[in-house]
Amino acid sequence: MTEAVGHRVDIHVHPTRYSRHGPTFAEKNRIEFSPQGLLREMDSADIGYGVFLCPRLAPSLEAGLADVSEVARSSHGRFLPTGTVDPTQGEAQIDHATQLWSRNDPPLVGIKLYPGYLPFDVTDVRLEPVYAWAERARVPVWVHQGDTSDPDGLLRYVRPILLDEVAVRWRGVRFVLCHLGNPWIEEAAEVVYKNENVYTDTSGLLNPFAERYEAQVQRMRTRLRHAVLAVGDVRKILYGSDWPISSIADAVGLVEGLDFPREDKDRILGGNARELLRLPG
Ligand SMILES: [Zn+2]
Numbered sequence: 001m002t003e004a005v006g007h008r009v010d011i012h013v014h015p016t017r018y019s020r021h022g023p024t025f026a027e028k029n030r031i032e033f034s035p036q037g038l039l040r041e042m043d044s045a046d047i048g049y050g051v052f053l054c055p056r057l058a059p060s061l062e063a064g065l066a067d068v069s070e071v072a073r074s075s076h077g078r079f080l081p082t083g084t085v086d087p088t089q090g091e092a093q094i095d096h097a098t099q100l101w102s103r104n105d106p107p108l109v110g111i112k113l114y115p116g117y118l119p120f121d122v123t124d125v126r127l128e129p130v131y132a133w134a135e136r137a138r139v140p141v142w143v144h145q146g147d148t149s150d151p152d153g154l155l156r157y158v159r160p161i162l163l164d165e166v167a168v169r170w171r172g173v174r175f176v177l178c179h180l181g182n183p184w185i186e187e188a189a190e191v192v193y194k195n196e197n198v199y200t201d202t203s204g205l206l207n208p209f210a211e212r213y214e215a216q217v218q219r220m221r222t223r224l225r226h227a228v229l230a231v232g233d234v235r236k237i238l239y240g241s242d243w244p245i246s247s248i249a250d251a252v253g254l255v256e257g258l259d260f261p262r263e264d265k266d267r268i269l270g271g272n273a274r275e276l277l278r279l280p281g
Helices: 022-029 035-044 061-074 091-102 125-137 161-169 185-194 213-231 248-256 262-277
Strands: 008-013 047-052 079-081 111-113 141-143 175-177 198-201
Touching: 008 248, 008 262, 035 047, 035 248, 047 061, 047 262, 061 079, 061 091, 091 125, 111 125, 125 141, 125 161, 161 175, 161 185, 175 185, 185 198, 185 213, 213 248, 248 262
Parallel strands: 008 047, 047 079, 111 141, 141 175, 175 198
Antiparallel strands: none
């Protein structure tokens, strides 16, 4: 892994070729929907690394891993690749996935799960081999929680409290509860507060299509502030954008606008992720 220029880390980006709504969000945010476009946004915000969450819409496990790996390589290590799997596809598929993950080049920095978008929740026993793999590989598991951007997603699978049970069962695995579980932010904060192995990210909290966008930013910043205070430990909070759903400038601005000490904001914007992922610098 090459040492990257920026100090910050974006823990949650989707510069994938397998995106249904990515181009629409990019157009609304007036950004270029390409890995190169994202790198330019990262440069202007002092972001060295971006965790590229493996697309769930790739036609195969191999295609998804090829997407994240090629983009990681062409970025000279600034995009960090992850894997994903759909547990409803059965045991053989999960087995195949863990084998591919073990020999992926470059090595994966984590696994992303998409409950809600797919009909399963994190307590599903079919996921046990995934958690076991993450424990052995010593990499975190990112878990989509909260609202689905796809109206066909199912909200019963995405309540943050479901992750509590898994976090207790798998103390050797670190979890990233994505999107602060929005709108169940208090519930998410409790799960992060209670479990030393659960972190949360600030990604996807801003909807560029919302009416009165500036008022929405203020509302989310207040909710984020309360969540950080409820968690009580700034080291558990990780900056993420969910790019291209948010531009990098808007996602960083959400955190920068918090009335917290500079040191705390620097932790959220990169220091915590560097520790979690053992990145240089
Ligand atoms: Zn996302």
